Amino acid sequence: MRWKSLLLFGLFIVQGMHSQNDNFSTTTKLKSEPYFIVDEEPFQDEINRAFRSVLTSPDLAKLNFSPECNLKTSYVKQVIDHLRNTASSINFYPTENFQKKPENVSDWTIEGIFKHLELKSVDRGFFPSVADRVAQAYSDAKNFSDFAFRLTKKDLGKLSDEQKNEMRVAYNKLSFLLKKENHWRYRGMAKTIGECRVFLDPTIRVSKLKFPKVDYEVLININSTCPCGTGVKESKFTYTAKLQGIMTNSKWSISTPKKVKFNTEYIKCCPSKENAKQASYDELSDRIAESMTQRMQESLEESPNREEFKEPELADRPIGQRLNYFAGGGLVLGPETDFFGFNYLVSIAYLIHATKALEIMPELGYSRFTGKETDFGFQTEGVAFAPVKARALVELSDVSPGLDGFTVSAGLGYAIGLTEGISGGMAYDIGGGYRIKNATEKSPCQWDLSAMFTGIQVENGSFSSVIFGVRVRY
Known part of the structure; x- marks a missing residue:
């Protein structure tokens, strides 16, 4: 009776696989x-x-x-x-x-994947090949231990290293195939x-x-x-x-x-064409667009060799064109100068709102105050923070034409203490900048020289400094 049951079970599997094939065109x-x-x-x-x-x-x-x-x-x-x-x-x-290929590229094609499913320590059972049985076990398994048990009916501890290594390769191949980025x-x-x-x-x-x-x-x-x-x-x-x-x-x-x-x-x-199409819908909108176009043309006539380009609206900007980077360093101020000498700061921000003159962005940074030899005869260790701020940046050229290239910015948030024994606290800064390189079609990065006063208010004191650096707006 047992062999008859096995035979019927085998026929059921084969018939099921054939019926599944009939469902596809x-x-x-x-x-x-x-x-x-x-x-x-x-x-x-x-x-x-x-x-x-x-x-x-x-x-x-x-x-x-x-x-x-x-x-x-x-x-x-x-x-x-x-x-x-x-x-x-x-x-x-x-x-x-x-997209991401391991060293042996050929092993990560479907040919290579199925080749590594032909395990020596596993028999094919009722399946057409060992590879098919391995693929079936993988699709039903919850994890690697379950995968190995479905193939051998043994726990991992009872398998030899050779068996486990062979099965691990097969398991990893199929896992790689299903990764979202591949x-x-x-x-x-x-x-x-x-x-x-x-x-x-x-x-x-x-x-x-x-x-x-x-x-x-x-x-x-x-x-x-x-x-x-x-x-x-x-x-x-x-x-x-x-x-x-x-x-x-x-x-x-x-x-x-x-x-x-x-x-x-x-x-x-293109502005001119879009304005013409919008005219039949909203006359006022058309007049505003014409005025903006005329203003841009007059600006180009005044500076014919200027290689600037019009920034797209925020909603149209790819993610890469909303990023804002800063790197700089400076001297520590206040009472903490007895224990710390220099402060350097790097940060990255992401533009989430923009108007004609104002940009608002969340910012994440890393700030470190370096230790120094004190007057008391001992060397202090540095402390580090991870400031998380909301930043506002204003283009002064849109406030007054005479201030073309100048910006002011301010940030407010919380600095997370990264050094043992140093708690976090409120973080703030205020400063300004001046554009030294315009964004162009060939190089969409705008470079600003920046200076700012920064402060971090902690439980038993404060850390403050004046920072000079470069801000890259991409």
Whole structure:
């Protein structure tokens, strides 16, 4: 009776795997031996079909655009329609397997992963291969100990070092495959849409493995640049989609993409064109825009060789263009000069609000007061703090044209004591700066020379200093 039960159980597993394959639209049978799936033509055909399906998904027909800017609406529709109509002619080619690659790159392809699943200390049981059984155990296991037990029916302590090392390699390979930052990147390509150059950057990653089923996530980044005659200077869109499939040692399949979404990250319009489009909606807004454009042109005529560029609105700035760095040092002031000689400070801030003249940002820093030889004959140790502040920075050129290049700033918050025995306390500073290098299109960093008075109020005293340094606004 026992062998009959085992036979029925084996037939049930095989039948279940066949029935799961029938749920997907396409199936590619590959070699029974481990294969280099990234370079296999069947894999390329399926991935190309998936990317094209994303670009032509019926879900995109349901998109509703806001009528507030006809220019942006028509441009987005033009991009979608062009890619939909030309998707069949687009071919996607892989460039690398993962963003972060270990030393032995070939071992981190799917071929390499399945190769390391063929464990010598494990028999295949009812599965077509040992690799399939290992993948099944991984998808059901809660942790490495559970994974090893499912394969051997033994606790880790009863396994040899060779067995544990072999299983650890297999476990790590599959864990690496499912890490969020790891994906297959495909070669970017450029297309012409009207007068614009549009660049496609596609990737695909494994998001979930429940053997033999596998879930994929597709991301296609689309960046464009256009001449200002079109009214659109540059833009960024993203296509995202979910896919399912079968992934075993000998079979690979993929379904039709689901939950396809098209997101507009940002669109930067050329001022003159956008103003013309807005005129029919809001005359007052149009007049304000014309006035700003005229003011900018007059400024350029006064300084024709000036290589400045207009900062984008805060909502349009990429994360990298909201950062503010400071580094400097100076002398300690007040009673603490008997014990400390020098104070240096570094910080990073992130812009969260901006108006014409005011910028507000949270800031995190590191401040250290260095010890020195005292008049009492002993050497003091330095103390360190991590000040967390809210910072306000004002451009004085927007207050008075005669103060072009000057800024004032102030910060208020709490300094966390990093030295044993030193508690934290209120942290504050006030100072000013002067621009020594403008941001340009080639170098978007603005450099300011800065000076400030800083103070940290602790339980039994205070630490204060005057700091000179450089602030980089990117």
